[in-house]
Amino acid sequence: MGTNWGFYTTMIGIFSVALLMFSMEKKGELTARQVSITAVLAALCAAGRAVTGVGLLFLQPTMFLVEITGFVYGVQIGFFVGVMTPLISNFFMGQGSWTPFQMLCWGMLGVSGAVVKALFPGAGNKTLTTLCFFWGYLYGAIMDVWQWSVFMRPLTFKTYFLILAAGFSFDSLRAIGNLLFCAALGYQTLKILQYFHKKMDIQYLEDL
């Protein structure tokens, strides 16, 4: 009872997000094109999350976009687009102590896209769709850890599973929404993003 886990988990969330963002920025120099494409994609994802989040509740056509961004543009851009999506859409939907954990989840979603690219370079839309479906549940599970540690006492597995069970229908909705959106729009999105990836990839003669 004495230790205040709600405080610790929130602080851990904030510090890990800050640290990750800092190290990702220092990982490599971002060019003007990379900066602007990250900003635009994050704005698009955030708009999708904010607009449909109100209208369609949990069917948010954004998770697949973040994942495909990670898949096409790599770890750095995937991570930043992911991290910024909840941050920016929460400016419009309501910031709170849930934001750092959401940022972590979405950032990892972008990174997972890049990991898929590294492991299976030839992966198509089907692999991404499956991953996106599981992320619907994984996201719920991670966010439940936050909710559980802040608002539940005692902190036992039983209370955690109860929270998980209480959110199960929402998580399923999210997972199915991800599946549908990714199956319907994933292929075109992949093509468009790859086209722009080619377009913004410049090599200077002196480096060759």
Place this chain on the structure above:
Amino acid sequence: MFDKLFYQEKGLFLQSLHPATVLVYLNVLFVLSLLYQNPLYLLGLFFFLVLLIIEVDGMEAWSGFLKAGVSLMLIIMIINPLVIRAGATIIWHGPELPILGKLDISMEALYYGAVSSIRLLVIISIFCLYNLMINPDKVLNLFSKVAGKSVLMIALSTRMLPTMVRDLKRIKEVQQFRGVDFDEGSLWARVKKYSCLYNVLLLSSLEDSLEIAESMQARAFGSGKRSVYSRNILRPRDIICMVASFLALFAAIWGLQYGYGQYTFYPQADFLIKDRITLTTLSVVIFYLSAPIILSEGWKNCRFLKSKI
């Protein structure tokens, strides 16, 4: 509809503080709301926050925030008594359930649920206050020395989000002029029309992003060390508020060491007010925290003070 929830420049004293001061102050409030277990202390913080919100003229925004928190509050208040067996005062012997075991609802668990929801209200109010007191651009500027590009990306895409929504409307209108009826046809046909909309939006915004990149390069982005245009001034009011918030934090931590602000719920709930020091500690902490309110009132009513801070 959402306009009320965001920062609006109203020329208030609390909005004129340095962003670092506001961040320190709100962080102290946030840390206290998570550290305190005693319902009395949480209630004290809550009423204090109401005063602050009135001071920044934000009752309307606050009610919007509260509406969002109510559903989360209900979940907490329902689940807590259902799962917790530690309470001693049983008020209802329930039936045997498969996973949960025997469903006994105790007074203490109900009580804990209620206190948790007060904490939730406090946290929501703090974030509401953040939205009302501080210009988000100034906060970003504060961090731009450490992580300039992250901040730039966040600022860019925050600026771009409304453009995105406007673009979507524009594209939809263009499609409608060309004869596409979005309300017509089966569900599948409608989904197909909307997915076209999404494709155009994605393509056109990526095209735009290349233009932004070019204009950034034309303005010498990434050509050398970053220069800063606007600076925030650290005034006496900021120093007073910052010192007061640290004093509040120290007083609170000192009190917590001796158990003032701690509280045990199970098996039986503790006394709300153990002795006089419980109240004294609370009032000392609240006094230090109220420095911005006192200064704000002084700023409004006393010309001498206004000229000094």
